[in-house]
Amino acid sequence: xxxxxxxxxxxxxxxxxxxxxxxxxxxxxxxxxxxxxxxxxxxxxxxxxxxxxxxxxxxxxxxxxxxxxxxxxxxxxxxxxxxxxxxxxxxxxxxxxxxxxxxxxxxxxxxxxxxxxxxxxxxxxxxxxxxxxxxxxxxxxxxxxxxxxxxxxxxxxxxxxxxxxxxxxxxxxxxxxxxxxxxxxxxxxxxxxxxxxxxxxxxxxxxxxxxxxxxxxxxxxxxxxxxxxxxxxxxxxxxxxxxxxxxxxxxxxxxxxxxxxxxxxxxxxxxxxxxxxxxxxxxxxxxxxxxxxxxxxxxxxxxxxxxxxxxxxxxxxxxxxxxxxxxxxxxxxxxxxxxxxxxxxxxxxxxxxxxxxxxxxxxxxxxxxxxxxxxxxxxxxxxxxxxxxxxxxxxxxxxxxxxxxxxxxxxxxxxxxxxxxxxxxxxxxx
Amino acid sequence: xxxxxxxxxxxxxxxxxxxxxxxxxxxxxxxxxxxxxxxxxxxxxxxxxxxxxxxxxxxxxxxxxxxxxxxxxxxxxxxxxxxxxxxxxxxxxxxxxxxxxxxxxxxxxxxxxxxxxxxxxxxxxxxxxxxxxxxxxxxxxxxxxxxxxxxxxxxxxxxxxxxxxxxxxxxxxxxxxxxxxxxxxxxxxxxxxxxxxxxxxxxxxxxxxxxxxxxxxxxxxxxxxxxxxxxxxxxxxxxxxxxxxxxxxxxxxxxxxxxxxxxxxxxxxxxxxxxxxxxxxxxxxxxxxxxxxxxxxxxxxxxxxxxxxxxxxxxxxxxxxxxxxxxxxxxxxxxxxxxxxxxxxxxxxxxxxxxxxxxxxxxxxxxxxxxxxxxxxxxxxxxxxx
Numbered sequence: 001x002x003x004x005x006x007x008x009x010x011x012x013x014x015x016x017x018x019x020x021x022x023x024x025x026x027x028x029x030x031x032x033x034x035x036x037x038x039x040x041x042x043x044x045x046x047x048x049x050x051x052x053x054x055x056x057x058x059x060x061x062x063x064x065x066x067x068x069x070x071x072x073x074x075x076x077x078x079x080x081x082x083x084x085x086x087x088x089x090x091x092x093x094x095x096x097x098x099x100x101x102x103x104x105x106x107x108x109x110x111x112x113x114x115x116x117x118x119x120x121x122x123x124x125x126x127x128x129x130x131x132x133x134x135x136x137x138x139x140x141x142x143x144x145x146x147x148x149x150x151x152x153x154x155x156x157x158x159x160x161x162x163x164x165x166x167x168x169x170x171x172x173x174x175x176x177x178x179x180x181x182x183x184x185x186x187x188x189x190x191x192x193x194x195x196x197x198x199x200x201x202x203x204x205x206x207x208x209x210x211x212x213x214x215x216x217x218x219x220x221x222x223x224x225x226x227x228x229x230x231x232x233x234x235x236x237x238x239x240x241x242x243x244x245x246x247x248x249x250x251x252x253x254x255x256x257x258x259x260x261x262x263x264x265x266x267x268x269x270x271x272x273x274x275x276x277x278x279x280x281x282x283x284x285x286x287x288x289x290x291x292x293x294x295x296x297x298x299x300x301x302x303x304x305x306x307x308x309x310x311x312x313x314x315x316x317x318x319x320x321x322x323x324x325x326x327x328x329x330x331x332x333x334x335x336x337x338x339x340x341x342x343x344x345x346x347x348x349x350x351x352x353x354x355x356x357x358x359x360x361x362x363x364x365x366x367x368x369x370x371x372x373x374x375x376x377x378x379x380x381x382x383x384x385x386x387x388x389x390x391x392x393x394x395x396x397x398x399x400x401x402x403x404x405x406x407x408x409x410x411x412x413x414x415x416x417x418x419x420x421x422x423x424x425x426x427x428x429x430x
Numbered sequence: 431x432x433x434x435x436x437x438x439x440x441x442x443x444x445x446x447x448x449x450x451x452x453x454x455x456x457x458x459x460x461x462x463x464x465x466x467x468x469x470x471x472x473x474x475x476x477x478x479x480x481x482x483x484x485x486x487x488x489x490x491x492x493x494x495x496x497x498x499x500x501x502x503x504x505x506x507x508x509x510x511x512x513x514x515x516x517x518x519x520x521x522x523x524x525x526x527x528x529x530x531x532x533x534x535x536x537x538x539x540x541x542x543x544x545x546x547x548x549x550x551x552x553x554x555x556x557x558x559x560x561x562x563x564x565x566x567x568x569x570x571x572x573x574x575x576x577x578x579x580x581x582x583x584x585x586x587x588x589x590x591x592x593x594x595x596x597x598x599x600x601x602x603x604x605x606x607x608x609x610x611x612x613x614x615x616x617x618x619x620x621x622x623x624x625x626x627x628x629x630x631x632x633x634x635x636x637x638x639x640x641x642x643x644x645x646x647x648x649x650x651x652x653x654x655x656x657x658x659x660x661x662x663x664x665x666x667x668x669x670x671x672x673x674x675x676x677x678x679x680x681x682x683x684x685x686x687x688x689x690x691x692x693x694x695x696x697x698x699x700x701x702x703x704x705x706x707x708x709x710x711x712x713x714x715x716x717x718x719x720x721x722x723x724x725x726x727x728x729x730x731x732x733x734x735x736x737x738x739x740x741x742x743x744x745x746x747x748x749x750x751x752x753x754x755x756x757x758x759x760x761x762x763x764x765x766x767x768x769x770x771x772x773x774x775x776x777x778x779x780x781x782x783x784x785x786x787x788x789x790x791x792x793x794x795x796x797x798x799x800x801x802x803x804x805x806x807x808x809x810x811x812x813x814x815x816x
Contacts, residue, residue: 006800014618014622017611017614017615017618018615018619020611021611021612021614021615022615022678023761024612024676024677024678024759024761024762025761037758039757041774043774044583044590044591067758069757069758070757070771071757072752072767072770072771072773073770073773073774074770074773075748075749075752075767075770078749078752078753079752079753082662082663082666082753083753085663085666085667086666086667086670088670088675146776271561272561275561275562276561276562276563276565277565285776287774287776287777288776288777290557290558291557291558291777292558293558294556294557294558294559295558295559295561295562316776
């Protein structure tokens with residue numbers, strides 16, 4: 001009997017739920033203007049500024065209204081692929097830098113050259129715009145760019161006698177650059193520092209790294225190694241420069257024992273080890289500056305140590321593209337160039353603490369946070385990303401080979417030779 | 431020396447007692463601290479200052495919660511020692527065995543519930559502190575400066591969201607409550623309809639005579655071999671053509687024909703003797719009555735199991751729901767998709783994800799609590815696990 005009551009109550013509750021919540025129509029107010037849909041993946045703070053910039057653009061373009069629609073970054077690729085298949089795609093979208101090539105090869109996005117992009121191309125940061133360059137044509141423009149630099153735990157440096165003791169300096173007032181002269185400039189110096197900072201008995205390591213191609217580009221770029229040729233037809237990952245870079249990476253773990261093995265499955269991640277004082281240095285992007293500050297850490301940021309090709313870093317971030325399905329590509333182009341012009345970039349970057357992608361904004365942006373100035377400096381030395389139609393596949397082919405080197409199962413020359421062969425066959429030639 | 435004095439037994443008791451004391455102190459310490467933390471978090475306002483004030487409040491409450499933990503440990507210790515001394519000597523070995531069993535079970539419970547506790551604690555941590563481990567005691571995972579900001583942001587009751595929501599009513603609907611309600615509707619409706627159709631289908635395949643029945647069933651089973659991803663684009667195409675894009679129907683309509691469900695229920699219904707059906711038919715029962723009065727009550731545990739499995743599937747079905755969501759309309763966003771909005775390109779808002787997860791496990795926990803007896807029965811009887 002009791003169960004019957006329960007079932008009856010459940011059914012009534014369900015019907016009430018349907019009554020309250022089933023209707024999914026929502027009142028929108030069309031006002032006669034043409035709607036341009038912009039799918040983006042910005043967060044709350046970014047969206048507020050985006051909407052203000054949109055309003056500013058709309059005052060000069062009365063015929064159009066832009067509807068910003070947030071989609072999850074995690075699913076933006078399948079969402080766009082399926083939506084485009086049935087013609088439900090937006091007019092423009094913000095996508096991961098690695099997705100532009102796939103969209104261009106599938107003939108889904110507009111070649112910006114046809115809209116006059118050549119005249120303003122020089123405004124954009126070369127490393128960032130590189131990800132939109134597919135076969136010499138530009139299919140998007142960067143809206144946000146990132147790179148990684150070397151974060152270091154000042155307390156651990158002090159404990160190892162590499163920095164003056166706390167009493168002599170007021171941490172909050174010291175700009176990050178003040179310590180620049182102390183930090184390791186080259187990978188050789190880095191290893192020397194590493195030996196002083198590592199204490200295996202306490203589980204403390206000088207350095208921790210991840211093993212994915214995007215993170216490893218930092219090492220490879222300091223050796224001047226390239227993954228694919230500029231025209232995108234040949235894989236160059238087995239070059240001497242790349243072999244040298246991977247051998248150096250492996251030596252940090254196996255020979256010098258200053259790397260914690262954070263790339264192994266199940267290990268403490270660089271980020272977690274860093275905030276808990278286990279790893280003295282990690283490579284990290286500017287997106288974690290606020291988090292580390294909230295964690296009340298005493299840390300600094302320096303340039304990546306130089307290899308044979310000097311200091312360098314990778315490039316990450318996102319690009320904005322216009323879809324061929326849009327009937328108003330010119331209006332979209334007008335908005336996107338407005339959105340990324342120097343004036344709006346200055347505002348965007350200053351308020352959100354992000355790195356500018358417009359070179360015109362570089363001299364105008366002044367961050368209160370000295371660490372961001374280090375990132376701006378580091379960004380100038382960024383190497384280009386490999387532009388391939390499926391960056392995920394490139395990672396899948398290369399990462400296991402580099403892991404085999406790191407764990408001592410293969411030597412760098414063999415592993416990269418085999419990676420180059422696979423990439424050539426399965427990605428570039430197919 | 432008394433013949434009944436067993437040094438080994440005394441030693442075992444002391445060891446088990448020591449283990450029990452340390453476990454009780456640590457567990458109750460964390461639980462009481464969690465209680466104090468919740469009170470402090472509720473007592474203060476929004477933002478970083480609120481968290482600092484909550485931290486001060488918590489420090490003031492240290493004597494209280496550690497005192498309670500100590501009192502609890504002492505009471506339990508006294509109780510166990512008294513029980514041990516009262517136990518007749520010949521039964522003491524059994525007592526020790528039981529004590530060991532309880533302690534092992536409690537250790538098991540701790541292992542199982544630890545991730546949930548971690549989730550609860552993380553949801554109270556301010557941004558940036560999620561991964562910080564206490565230096566003094568690595569096992570102390572209760573935050574020392576708690577805040578309710580994550581919950582406020584998830585439910586959009588923080589100052590910034592309220593201000594933004596006042597400007598744009600559509601934006602205001604983009605909150606956890608909407609996503610939760612949507613998911614609840616989608617999962618419940620889907621689970622109900624799937625069980626209804628699957629049980630009717632299974633009844634026919636199990637008990638009725640049809641030409642080529644076996645071959646049809648094999649054909650159905652063969653579709654299970656094809657990965658669901660393969661259907662996604664054609665199904666999406668159909669949903670769009672039917673004009674259902676962005677509606678709740680689109681979330682589950684293509685999954686209503688559940689071959690797995692038919693297979694699972696058929697396997698069970700095969701075990702129901704035909705004579706029961708014949709008896710009902712002789713008494714004048716119609717086809718529908720046979721199904722409702724004989725089949726459904728007998729197969730109820732397995733039907734409920736299918737209901738739960740389907741509910742779970744739709745509650746956490748990210749990819750399909752992502753594809754058919756119309757993001758311009760917050761009323762079509764479901765929970766798994768809404769949760770993904772908290773993750774960025776490089777960073778995840780761990781605190782936000784954890785606080786939203788605290789809510790999202792509630793319906794599943796409630797369902798399991800009510801139906802666990804049937805669920806376990808159904809799982810073993812169907813002998814099919816997912």
